[in-house]
Amino acid sequence: MITVKTYPELSTKYHETSCVAGIRLDQGTPQHVRLFPVPFRSLSEESQFAKYSIVEVDVRRHHGDRRPESWRPNLHTLKVIERLGTADGWHERFSHVRPLVSPSLCSIKRDQELRGTSLGVFRPAEFTGFRFAPAEPWPASKAALADQLDLLAQDLRQLEWVPLEFRYSFRCADQECGGHDMGLRDWAVRRIGGP
Numbered sequence: 149m150i151t152v153k154t155y156p157e158l159s160t161k162y163h164e165t166s167c168v169a170g171i172r173l174d175q176g177t178p179q180h181v182r183l184f185p186v187p188f189r190s191l192s193e194e195s196q197f198a199k200y201s202i203v204e205v206d207v208r209r210h211h212g213d214r215r216p217e218s219w220r221p222n223l224h225t226l227k228v229i230e231r232l233g234t235a236d237g238w239h240e241r242f243s244h245v246r247p248l249v250s251p252s253l254c255s256i257k258r259d260q261e262l263r264g265t266s267l268g269v270f271r272p273a274e275f276t277g278f279r280f281a282p283a284e285p286w287p288a289s290k291a292a293l294a295d296q297l298d299l300l301a302q303d304l305r306q307l308e309w310v311p312l313e314f315r316y317s318f319r320c321a322d323q324e325c326g327g328h329d330m331g332l333r334d335w336a337v338r339r340i341g342g343p
């Protein structure tokens with residue numbers, strides 16, 4: 149079940165690629181999964197999954213990525229099976245998430261140190277801020293890469309630099325929590341009204 153799609157990154161190795169996170173449902177108990185690279189905009193229309201879709205895809209290990217959740221998808225095998233709806237307070241979607249909810253972000257970070265895990269789900273205890281600020285412009289090398297990829301993939305609109313950076317600050321439920329400040333990289337961030 150797909151839960152996160154990041155805004156695409158440009159790289160000389162992968163051209164344009166997103167990182168996709170989700171919950172793996174084929175292992176008995178739900179498990180975190182990261183799929184990378186996913187050149188989402190280059191996928192065929194029927195493969196362009198929405199969030200909270202269940203997809204089926206063959207995967208293999210990454211050589212250079214030791215995080216236990218990371219898999220390299222063979223996107224030619226990708227099938228979108230269904231999209232879970234929001235009925236009953238997101239009941240169906242949450243039924244897959246619930247077994248993975250950690251007590252706090254601090255505990256997720258402790259697990260990361262112990263076991264190298266890199267994905268987690270938690271409920272913040274208290275939000276202390278959400279802000280957006282002007283983002284650093286792409287360095288010249290990346291802007292040049294965007295132009296170059298534009299020539300290679302002429303049927304795609306050029307990837308736009310996002311002029312804002314979004315950040316949350318919050319405390320988690322851990323007794324020792326000193327507070328967190330995290331960037332938000334989700335592709336679905338939208339500006340609704342306001343300046």
Ligand SMILES: [Zn+2]
Pocket residue numbers: 252253254319320321322324325326327328
């Ligand atoms: Zn914390």
